[in-house]
Amino acid sequence: MADERTATGNGRPAFRSITPVRAYEGIVAQVEEAIFTGQLRVGQRLPSERDMMAQFGVSRATVREALRVLESNGLIRSRHGDPSGGAEVQGSSSTRVAKALTSFAQLGQIGVAELVEFRMVVEGSAVRLAAELHGEAELAAMESAFEEMRRVAAGPFEKFSDADVAFHMSVADCAGNRLLSACSQFARDMMLKLISDKLRGAGNPEALMQESLNRHGAYLDAIRLRDGDLAEALARKDLFDYYEPYVTDDERSRLRLLLTGGSPDGAGSPDPA
Amino acid sequence: MADERTATGNGRPAFRSITPVRAYEGIVAQVEEAIFTGQLRVGQRLPSERDMMAQFGVSRATVREALRVLESNGLIRSRHGDPSGGAEVQGSSSTRVAKALTSFAQLGQIGVAELVEFRMVVEGSAVRLAAELHGEAELAAMESAFEEMRRVAAGPFEKFSDADVAFHMSVADCAGNRLLSACSQFARDMMLKLISDKLRGAGNPEALMQESLNRHGAYLDAIRLRDGDLAEALARKDLFDYYEPYVTDDERSRLRLLLTGGSPDGAGSPDPA
DNA sequence: TGAGTCTACTGGTCCGACCAGTAAACCGCC
DNA sequence: GGCGGTTTACTGGTCGGACCAGTAGACTCA
Known part of the structure; x- marks a missing residue:
């Protein structure tokens, strides 16, 4: 040949x-x-x-x-x-991509910071696209996923985490880029693997869940308003704030580089309800 | 168990x-x-x-x-x-990730537009990080890769394409996120696979190479100045302009959503020499 | 000392056999 | 005639043994 x-x-x-x-x-x-x-x-x-x-x-x-x-x-x-x-x-499936990335990450000793950075990039863009491009059906899907999160917020943390994952997945799907979807799915799963034990040990899961609810509600609002800039900025900020305790000072300042545009003052957590 | x-x-x-x-x-x-x-x-x-x-x-x-x-x-x-x-x-290697993504893309019939979008996201962020974080050694590596591009710009298109890939790789490496590196490497290779035949047939490769040189020079300048916003915007704009002929109108307007920040007026091609 | 040979491993491939799971065809019972 | 169980003819899963071919160190002999 x-x-x-x-x-x-x-x-x-x-x-x-x-x-x-x-x-x-x-x-x-x-x-x-x-x-x-x-x-x-x-x-x-x-x-x-x-x-x-x-x-x-x-x-x-x-x-x-x-x-x-x-x-x-x-x-x-x-x-x-x-x-x-x-x-x-078999048909195309993102699980193989996720598997490959996972093994790459494990072999390369990729840590929380690098993963968060990747996730901020990928998921941030997905949220932007979702905000700008969603139709009614997609918005309904995201909203019902969010409702589910709120519903299980009283229960055990595992259920809430599952609902959280489902919400992010509905957003990623709505963005309509399968490569971004696959990557962000990997990043979420890997993240859970890395710090699930630490998270479980963290005090006051109720407060954690409530804050998470507020944040997600905020950028769901931005999506509703089709404000891509804001939605992306909020999504990145959320990730940063959420995982910031698990990284070193150097890594933190590096991650801050990705916190630009939309709301440079650092979006708070307006109550969505 | x-x-x-x-x-x-x-x-x-x-x-x-x-x-x-x-x-x-x-x-x-x-x-x-x-x-x-x-x-x-x-x-x-x-x-x-x-x-x-x-x-x-x-x-x-x-x-x-x-x-x-x-x-x-x-x-x-x-x-x-x-x-x-x-x-x-074996040690960690990005080739497996690239292979998995490639097979995912082929099976899912992922087209040029989706790929360009992914690449704009991933490579854009990589360029931003490279701009903000590079040390002297990294800058030297990027500059020598760029010199090599200029050197072979007179020769056959294949050589130029190789040098182009090497340049982008040096930028991605400089960004220091291996996940982003792996993804952008995949996106470049896949893109070449998808449209290499079309590119070869395109008229006036000399003009194409010259324009490409100018564009790359422009955002290498932005990297030198540590202007992450500008570098990212230029990188995305370059990709958009370069591949824009190969996508449909709908896809084009979708891709335009990612052209924000830095220089919203649409960065031109200032001469780097 | 050096070139060649020997040797004791390695993986690559093949064969033939047997077990085990599956579902359709079959058969006898009610 | 319809329903159960049994037979049957495939399927993949595993095994053991065999032989070839590649590798590199040990060994030999001119």
Whole structure:
């Protein structure tokens, strides 16, 4: 396929380092291409392992290694004993993106500050877009998610946290950019993993929940008014204030750089009710 | 380990759906945990396949399926014939993130507009941070990357494109947020994939390169002046102007929402030389 | 001393076998 | 005729053993 040499222009051929290609990689590549080009659509079935073994001219072990890789990449899913054919082609899902980012973050020892910064950027922009672009249905979805938060604010913190996540997700979805959605979903989940224990230990969860309610209500108002600047500024400020206790002084001043526009005086927490 | 039932509070036990656990998944989980918790560090070796087979009490095929998954996730790498032990634990790398995002984008049929939007958000913020936070060494790196762009501006478009990518990467690195770096790297690569053919066909590459030089020079100036607002605005505007021909009218007006702050009049292309 | 060979590992691939899950086809009962 | 259980023909999951091929250190001999 691709030629092994690269012209350098000085007459001498430049050779690229090669990596021995393993058989299963060829299978993965072929199946991936078929999926990406649309030859294989969501819901369609691959041949059974024994059929693929014949079609590719390799052993079943090799076919299975390829299938495991494809499955771990979220492209297919196979079910033990399913008589209706081989593995099923899966649709696009953000969970793989989230998984990849999570493992990247864990391996790189990415801390709270870096994560908050990322989240301020991504989620802030999502909120801006949501504010400027929402239709009636989307606004209704966000409002009902917010109502749910208020409803469970009296109960245990876990429920409230779930409702909070759902609210943010409804906002991100409303923004209509799936890449931003996926990234902000990751950032939220990762954040919970990092500091859930600290949060649980924090005193006075009721006050925390009430403050959170106020803040979210404030920027839901900004969204209603289609004020993107304000909504983004409020969203970033909220994140900053909320996670500020968990970062060092240096990190804090760095995060402050992202607190601009909209309301530079530092938005408070006007009561939404 | 985890109990199979969940209390509902109403006295009736609520059962969760279960998925049969495959043997290789247990191995993957154990190795992943060892890596994430630091018991296995970068550069260390896993036992050989035959050893793992004994340690886990499974067949070699099962061990290999686990290793293939771990390898595809970028956590380990194995070399045929390497006598110094089993697979080697790999360091954190953004390529896996980029791969996941790429496959997500391809599967979801994410188009140029959505990608440009994402890139405007991510890269814009990176440029802002780079402007506000750079030290001397980082500035030197960005400037030399820019010099390289200017140097190859006379040559073929591919070289220029490479230099352009290198410049953006130096800026992203300078921002010091690895999540933003990884995302912007993905967005650039994906963009190239999507429209490289169209770009190649575009008339007058010399003019294109010259304009690109001017624009990049302009926001490198803003970075020098530590003017984060201006740098971000210029970066977003550049992206918008550059890719604007490839999106529909609706998408264009949507993208315009992200063109705020800094220089609302729409920064031109002041000559950096 | 140096070049070549040997050796003891490593991963890559294959084969054949058996177990286990699934759902449709089948059959006998009421 | 309709309903249960059983059979059946697939599916994937796992196993053990085999052989080839790559690697690098140990070893040999000119």
